[in-house]
Amino acid sequence: MTTGKINVSVENIFPLIKKFLYNDHEIFLRELVSNATDATLKLKHLTSIGEAKVEYGNPIIEVKIDKEGKKLHLIDQGLGMTAEEVEKYINQIAFSGAEEFLEKYKDSAKDSGIIGHFGLGFYSAFMVASKVEIITKSYKDEPAAHWTCDGSPEFTLVASDKTERGTEIILHIAEDSLEFLEEFKIRELLTKYNKFMPIPIKFGTRKEKIEQKKGESVAEEDKDTIFTEVEVDNIINNPNPAWTKQPVDLTDEDYKDFYRELYPMQFEDPLFNIHLNVDYPFNLTGILYFPKMSADLQLQKDKIQMYQNQVFVTDNVEGIVPEFLGMLKGVIDSPDIPLNVSRSGLQADSNVKKISNYITRKVADKLKSLFTENREDFEQKWNDIKIVLEYGMLSEPKFYEKSGDFILYPSVDDKYYTLAELKEAITENQTDKNGKLVVLYASNKDAQHGYIEIAKEKGYKVLLLDSPIVSHLIQKLESDNENLTFVRVDSDHIDKLIQKEDTQISKLSEDESKQLKTVLEEIVPKANYSVQLEPMDSTAAPFIITQPEFMRRMKEMSQSGGG
C-alpha cells in the first residue's frame, strides 16, 4: 500500500479560482467593497477598545474609474496593512483575515458587522483584472507597502510612499472586461450590492443646489431665494437602513419611506410591515412588507432581498423564506445563511429551516395582532392578503395551526367571520340530515346572484369564497373539522338543509308539491334541467329550475331502481 499527499500546485489552482470561484464576474466589486468596509469596521473596533490610538474620524470608501488608464480604483481609510500583513493575508489564498479577526476579538467584536469569511473574496479581482496592485499603509507606525500581481502566482512587494492611512486597490481591467470601466455599469453594481452597506461609498461627485436667502435690506426681495450650485461627494449608499434600527425608533412613515427606498418604482404604499429581529439561536433582522396586490407585472418582479451584514446577496430567497410568502417584499439580513451552497444544500441546512419557521411564526403573530388591534382595518385589507394567507394554510402546517386566530370568511354582504364565529352563526339553522354544519358559499356574486337571494330569503348565511385555491382550502377545512361541510349555493344540497323554524316553508302539502312539480317537469326539457319548488309565500321565485338538481334526481332515480 502507498499513501501520500496529493500535490497541489498554485499554478494549476489559480486559473481555476479565476474561472470558477464565482459564476458571476460582477461580484468582484461587492467583494472588494466588503473588504474595504471590513478594514474600516476593524479600525472602528480597534479604536473603540483603545487598541488603535488613532483618530477614527468619518472614513469613507471611494470607487474611481480611470478610463484612459483602464483602471478601477478602490480607496479606503481603514486599518491598512503592513508589508508583513500583506504577506500573511493576501499571499495566502483561502486564509480569511476576517475570520481571524473575529476569532481574536471574539467577545467584543461579534456584533461589529464584519463581512468576510472565506478568505477568497480578494482573488475575485482577477476575474476582471489582468493585474492588481495594493498600496496600503497601516494605522501602525510602519512604512507603506506596494504589492503587485499579474495573475500568475508571482508577486512583487516593495515599499511605497503612501502617507495616508488605508488601502488603495488598483485593478488593471482585462480586455474582456472593459464594461467595468463604464460609469453606468459601476453605478448599477454599487446600487445593487452596496446600497445599504455601513460605510459611506463615494462614486464621483454631484451638483447640489443650496438655498441662500438674500439680504434683508431690500424688503421686496426678502422672499426670494438664490440657489447656488456646489459640488458634493456622490454617496451612493444609505449606511443606516431601517432594518438595522430598533422598531421603537421607527414610525409608520419611516417604514413606508424605506419601502420606497427599496423599490423606487412602487408607488402604492404597502399594507403593513413586519419587523424581524432575532439573535438567538440564529441572527436575523429584516423588514417584510405585505404589498398592495399589483396588476403590473413589472412591479410584481420586486422581490424580497437577502443581505448579509448589509451586503446584498440575492433576491432568490427560495428555501429561506417560506414559499407562501413569496409575494411579500422587503429585506432579510442574516450572517447565518450559508451562501455559496446549492439550493438543495440550503434546504438541508438546519439553520435555514429554523429561519423559515421563525418567519412563518412572526408573520402569523403579526397578523394576529393586526386583527385584534384593529379588526375593521384588517377586514378592509383582507382582499389584498387572502390569497397569500390561504395558500399559507395549505402549504405550511405551522401557519395553519395559528391561522384560526385571524383567517376570515367573508359573507356575500361583507360581514367577516372567523371560523369559530362562523360555526356559531350557522348552528341555528344550517345543519344537514347527518347533523353536520353546512357552510353555504358563493364563488361568484353576480353569476350566482339568484341562488344567493334564495338562500338569504331562507335566512341562510352565504359566504363569498372567490380565490382560485378555495376548493383546496375547503377540502382541508372539511377534513380537519368533522362537523363541517361546505356547499356551494347553487348546488343541489341547499334544499336538504334542516331549518329549526319551519314557518316559512311552502304552504303546499307534500302531495300537492309533488303534483305541481310533475306538471312543471312536463313543461321543461327533462334532459337538461330540473325543477325545484320554493316557499310559495316567499318574495323570491315560487320555483326555480336548476341543472345541478337534475344530477341529484338522476342519482335518486338510480338509487330507487327507477329509470
Ligand code: ADP
Ligand atoms: P476575507 O474577507 O474572507 O478575510 P479576502 O480574500 O476578501 O478574505 O481578504 C483577505 C484578507 O486580506 C482580509 O481578511 C484582510 O485581512 C486583507 N484585506 C483585504 N482587503 C483589505 C483592505 N482593503 N484593507 C485591509 N486589509 C485588507
Ligand code: MG
Ligand atoms: Mg473579503
